[in-house]
Amino acid sequence: MVDKRYKRNEAFRYDFGKPLGCEYRHITNVHDIETKSAPFQGEINNISPNGLQLNCSKEDAGNLKNGEQVEVTFTLSTELFVMVGEVVWEKKDVYGSLYGIKFLTLGMEKVIVDELKKYAKDQLKK
Numbered sequence: 001m002v003d004k005r006y007k008r009n010e011a012f013r014y015d016f017g018k019p020l021g022c023e024y025r026h027i028t029n030v031h032d033i034e035t036k037s038a039p040f041q042g043e044i045n046n047i048s049p050n051g052l053q054l055n056c057s058k059e060d061a062g063n064l065k066n067g068e069q070v071e072v073t074f075t076l077s078t079e080l081f082v083m084v085g086e087v088v089w090e091k092k093d094v095y096g097s098l099y100g101i102k103f104l105t106l107g108m109e110k111v112i113v114d115e116l117k118k119y120a121k122d123q124l125k126k
Contacts, residue, residue: 012048014116017123019043019055022074026064027084036071044074047116049109050102051085057096064099066090072101077118083108 022044026037045053054072056064064070064087073082085101092098 012113013046014048014120015046016044019045020047020074020076022054022072024054024056024070024072027069027071029069039073042072044072045098047112049112051088052083052101052103054099054101055096056099058094059096064090064097069104070099070101076112076115077122079111079115081108081112081115 020043022042023039024042025039028035028037040056042057043055045055047053052072054070066087066089068087069084070087071082071084073080075081083103083105085103085105087099088102089100090097
């Protein structure tokens with residue numbers, strides 16, 4: 001079992017009972033030229049308006065490091081999100097890696113909260 005202690009001190013955080021599938025890419029900047037890696041598969045354990053916890057299998061861990069930028073793509077309810085964030089912590093175990101991602105994409109807080117409300121309501125109907 002993976003330790004899911006929260007390191008973010010926020011008033012609102014949604015913990016997915018069953019992790020939400022996502023895709024992520026490394027972002028590198030060399031001489032002001034942005035390059036993105038091929039996509040890797042991951043899962044989101046929890047999300048807040050300011051960040052998320054990314055769970056990656058050992059095979060797909062993609063070797064993210066603290067301070068690196070990453071683009072995470074996921075769907076909540078019906079809204080597709082493409083969020084850029086920074087790795088702020090990592091924890092490796094025998095199953096893979098957990099990463100704390102702080103969003104760098106600005107102005108999405110209200111949209112995330114609104115979509116999480118829709119998502120939670122949809123989950124209750126199942």
